[in-house]
Structure formats: C-alpha cells, structure tokens
Amino acid sequence: MTLIHALYENSEKNPLKPAIITEQRTYTYEQLLKSVESVAAQLHDQEFHKGDQIVIIMGNEAEFIISLYAIWLVGATAVPINPNYSEREIAYILAQSDSKGMIVHPNQGGNYTNEIAIDFELKIDLPFDNEVVLEQLAIILYTSGTTGNPKGAMLTHGNLYHNASDVADFLGIFHEDRMITVLPVFHVFALTVAVNAPLFQGATLLLQKSFSPKEVFRAANEQQATVFAGVPTMYSFLLHTPTDYAQPLGTIRLAISGGSSLPTAMLQNFEETFQLKISEGYGLSEASPVTCFNPFGKQKAGSIGQSIIHVENRIVDDHGDVLPVHEVGELVVRGKNVMGGYYKMAEETAKVLKNGWLHTGDLAYMDEEGYIFIVDRKKDVCIVGGYNVYPREVEEVLYRHGSIVEVAVVGEEDLHYGERVVAYVTIKGEVDVQSLFVHCQSNLVDYKVPSHIQIVEQLPKNSTGKIMKRLLKNKK
Known part of the structure; x- marks a missing residue:
C-alpha cells in the first residue's frame, strides 16, 4: 500500500465524494484520480520515467496535489519548491537535485528553463498503470537552509505512507472530516498533516491559497470544516482578529499546531477564547515530518506530546546514552518515517543519522508519561x-x-x-x-x-x- 494506492481505493469506494474544494471548483475523488492519470500520461509521453526528479513550483493550488501524485504515478521523484524563492535559490535546488524538468502553475509567470508543458484541463480517459513500491524514492524536500545551502531530505513512499496513516490514526482524522488546508502545501508539515493524511482517509480538503483569519472563520461556519492545522503565528492572528460569527471556529473539533513551539500563554488564551483545545506536535523534514503529537483529549500545555504510532523518541546525552525523566538532552528519533539521508550529501547525512537514530538538534526532556517538552534548539x-x-x-x-x-x-x-x-x-x-x-x-x-x-x-x-x-x- 502507498498513497497512490489509497487514492485509487478512495476513488473506487466514494467516486463522487469531494476530495478537494477550492475557491474556483470542486474535485471529486473520481475527478482527482482522472486528473492525476491525465498528467501522468502527459509526463510519460514526454519521456519522464522512474528515477527522474521533477520539480514542482506552485503554491496552494489543486494542480500542486495533482502534479505530485502524477509524478509518483510515473515512478518519478517530486522536488517541491517554494514559489516565492529567489532565482538563485531555485537554481541551486534545480542543479543540486539533478531535476530533469519542472511543472509550473499556468498562472505562476516567470521564465523557467526545462518547464514541462502540462495541460491540466486535458482529459485522457486511460488508466495509467505503473507499480509504485514503498522502497521507491518519492520526494526530496529541501530544508530551509538556516545555515549554509539547503539540504535535500530523501523520503520514500514508505516514509510518506506510514507517517500519513500513523498521523491520521493517532490524531483521529476520519473520512467524514473536512480539513482546512491553508498551510503551504510545498512544506512537509502541510503535506503530511493537511494533504496526505486526510486524502489517505478519504476526507475532504478545503484548500485555501493563503492564510486569512476571516477565511478560516468562514470555512468553520459555512463549509462545515472539522479540522484546522496551523502554526503558532496563525493561532496568534485568529486570537486578535474580530469576527461577527457567534462561534468563530464553528464546527471545528480538532485544532493542530506544529512548525515551531507554541507559547503556553498563547495556547491557554486560545483555549479560553474559543473553547477548543490545541493538539501541539513536533516534526522535521527528515522524519516525514511527524514524530510526536498530543493525543486528542489528553493534551498537556507546553508539551509536543507523545510518540505517535510506530515512532520512537528518546532523550540522550552527548554520548548517545538515554537520560532519566526530566533531564534535558538531545531529542533523537527512530521509525519508518525517517529519511534515508540527504541527496548527494554523505557527510551531512552522517552528522544526523547515527546508529539508526535521527539526531534532531533539539534539546528536550520527557516526563513519566512519555510527554516530551522542547527546551530549545541546541544551536540557539x-x-x-x-x-x-x-x-x-x-x-x-x-x-x-x-x-x-x-x-x-x-x-x-x-x-x-x-x-x-x-x-x-x-x-x-x-x-x-x-x-x-x-x-x-x-x-x-x-x-x-x-x-x-x-x-x-x-x-x-x-x-x-x-x-x-x-x-x-x-x-x-
């Protein structure tokens, strides 16, 4: 089973159910799959095959998701790039990733070399058959590069599948849910939590191009949204934005936070204001990204939660020895979600992958119940x-x-x-x-x-x- 297989299953089970709802249109699961197959056929006709790297330069568009799954369907590897990156940053990733071509949104603009001609409106009524296996490289995600050039974390279909399914199971994301997908989908947090996990479950994405507190309130009240995933900055804006809705967060039952630490005072203020608890979690690109989350209904303020299903988190000292509870050390991770390494960067890989454990560089401690508390970045x-x-x-x-x-x-x-x-x-x-x-x-x-x-x-x-x-x- 891979995320591609899950898309086929959901299309067969619920072909007319909305998969993605945007401001312009709605894609049912059947329409989404046919669009994916059409783009995959176009890629195949242009000689893109298994083992090729293909860049996607798009923001929160349905075409991003269609392109991503189409790339996987032909057996190629996706390389998402933030469309706001400078020419220098884009050029670096293109060269370092050995990408053979790129898919750009029709409205993106700009002059790009090796742009692949894709007609997203073209209907090719022919199932595209290509066996995708868990061990195949699915995506190269480039870190933000706060020090030096970005590094490309190599994630397999197995990494992405296990993390999406485990996150959905741990948090309780179901096929009836309607997820507000407003986090940038080219970023790993959104990709797993707000795209792959709900699509794996057969849920509906309410895809928003950019974050607006008023649009979040509208989706919660007029589109029956049930799940919202955001970063602390978004929760801060929701707190400080006036609204006429009697219940601003309407039908939302699950609020998820990640990307950076959620200040305890902000969390408590949010929960008092909206009467909705936030489940804070933790992850990093190298781990697909989620390693732990606060279980729904059992949240602890200030904690990033417990290890999710099939993932181990430990707190170790400088020698790699496990520390007792409440002692601060480095957080290390092991599981089916952990990357194989950085693309063409063996030395950098060796610095973070040691004896089967991913060293996060974050300082943390664990309590008696296995809840983890981030203290700070080791380097900060x-x-x-x-x-x-x-x-x-x-x-x-x-x-x-x-x-x-x-x-x-x-x-x-x-x-x-x-x-x-x-x-x-x-x-x-x-x-x-x-x-x-x-x-x-x-x-x-x-x-x-x-x-x-x-x-x-x-x-x-x-x-x-x-x-x-x-x-x-x-x-x-």
Whole structure:
C-alpha cells in the first residue's frame, strides 16, 4: 500500500465524494484520480520515467496535489519548491537535485528553463498503470537552509505512507472530516498533516491559497470544516482578529499546531477564547515530518506530546546514552518515517543519522508519561557568563505580559559575557519598554533577563510563518 494506492481505493469506494474544494471548483475523488492519470500520461509521453526528479513550483493550488501524485504515478521523484524563492535559490535546488524538468502553475509567470508543458484541463480517459513500491524514492524536500545551502531530505513512499496513516490514526482524522488546508502545501508539515493524511482517509480538503483569519472563520461556519492545522503565528492572528460569527471556529473539533513551539500563554488564551483545545506536535523534514503529537483529549500545555504510532523518541546525552525523566538532552528519533539521508550529501547525512537514530538538534526532556517538552534548539542556546539561557524560557515569560503579540529571543555577542540576551517583540497598544524589563526581572534570574528589548512592527518569517531568528541577530 502507498498513497497512490489509497487514492485509487478512495476513488473506487466514494467516486463522487469531494476530495478537494477550492475557491474556483470542486474535485471529486473520481475527478482527482482522472486528473492525476491525465498528467501522468502527459509526463510519460514526454519521456519522464522512474528515477527522474521533477520539480514542482506552485503554491496552494489543486494542480500542486495533482502534479505530485502524477509524478509518483510515473515512478518519478517530486522536488517541491517554494514559489516565492529567489532565482538563485531555485537554481541551486534545480542543479543540486539533478531535476530533469519542472511543472509550473499556468498562472505562476516567470521564465523557467526545462518547464514541462502540462495541460491540466486535458482529459485522457486511460488508466495509467505503473507499480509504485514503498522502497521507491518519492520526494526530496529541501530544508530551509538556516545555515549554509539547503539540504535535500530523501523520503520514500514508505516514509510518506506510514507517517500519513500513523498521523491520521493517532490524531483521529476520519473520512467524514473536512480539513482546512491553508498551510503551504510545498512544506512537509502541510503535506503530511493537511494533504496526505486526510486524502489517505478519504476526507475532504478545503484548500485555501493563503492564510486569512476571516477565511478560516468562514470555512468553520459555512463549509462545515472539522479540522484546522496551523502554526503558532496563525493561532496568534485568529486570537486578535474580530469576527461577527457567534462561534468563530464553528464546527471545528480538532485544532493542530506544529512548525515551531507554541507559547503556553498563547495556547491557554486560545483555549479560553474559543473553547477548543490545541493538539501541539513536533516534526522535521527528515522524519516525514511527524514524530510526536498530543493525543486528542489528553493534551498537556507546553508539551509536543507523545510518540505517535510506530515512532520512537528518546532523550540522550552527548554520548548517545538515554537520560532519566526530566533531564534535558538531545531529542533523537527512530521509525519508518525517517529519511534515508540527504541527496548527494554523505557527510551531512552522517552528522544526523547515527546508529539508526535521527539526531534532531533539539534539546528536550520527557516526563513519566512519555510527554516530551522542547527546551530549545541546541544551536540557539545562549551562554551568558558561563550560564546556559534557553531563549524559549525567556519568550514564555514575555508572552505572559498582556501586551505582547509575538516575541523572539536571540543571543548576541558580548565583549564581557560572551553572549547577551536580546528580545524582539511586537505589541498591541502602547507599552512602556521598562514595564517589560520589570516583568522579566520579576520572573527570571538576572543573567536570563534581556539586556535589550526592541519593539518592532513585525518579525521576519519564512513561508510557513516560522520566525527566522537568524535575521534578527545583531539587527539593532
């Protein structure tokens, strides 16, 4: 069984059920499959076969999903690229991935070499037969490249299938569900949680091109949405956007958060405002991406949850030995979801895959019930005069100040102490910066208190809404 096989099964069982609903049109499962087969036939006619790499440059369009599954159907490997990337970034991935061609949305624009001519409206009423197996390479996902050039995580059909099915089972995503798919589908979090998992279950995607709190509220009230997956930034905007709906989140029964740590104060504020609990999870591109989630109905504030089905998470020291509960160490992962390595980067692969375990680079601890709590990125820890300061702890304190909308804490070079703590914040209303210092001094030991707090209009974010801290260092 692969995700392609699941699409065939759902088309046979429920051919007239909506699979994807966009602003322009609705695709039933039967129509979705026929579109996938038509694009696959066009790829085959243009000499694209098993083992070829094919780039997709699209945003949240039904054509992205059709292209993805069509590429898989011909036995090729998909290489999704953020359409907002610069020419330099696109050129790097094209060359590094050895891609043979690219599929671009008809409305995308731009001059691309090796663009594949695809007619998405063409109807080829001929089933395309190609046996896809779990061991085949399905996708190369390029990391955001916060240090150096992006690395291409190689994921097989088995990696994607197991993670999609395990996430659906663990969270309880069913065929009756209607998922608001607004996260960027070229990103691995959306691809598994908001596309592959619901399609695997035969559910319906409510595909939105870009995030708008008002459109989320509308889908929850007028389109009977039942599941929403977002990043912390989206939950912050939902909290601060007024609406006329009596129940803004209407029929939504399951709210999922990932991509970056969800501040505890934001989580509690959201749950009090909307009377809906958020299940926070954790993942990374190299693990397809999900490794753990808060089980529905058993959430713990501040935790990324427990290991999902068929995945093991451990907390280890620098020697790889497992640490006792509540001791901070590196989070490592093992399971059928873990990548085979980085494409053409053997040395980089060896740094993260050790003795069958994927080393995440995140510092965490585990409690007696197996719930995991992220402390911070290993590389983000600030060392102030020999003391370790975890930026997330300082961020959590600042989020408890009523005026804070978003915050990012970084370590910057300091002549006397090695590093100093600096906070960048966005606020609502007017705030005296001194009150923020007083708030921190009341809740943190001296060396953890920011030496500087700067109010900014907005924090730099990537396409998924994740704050890019590297752009803040030494900014002021």
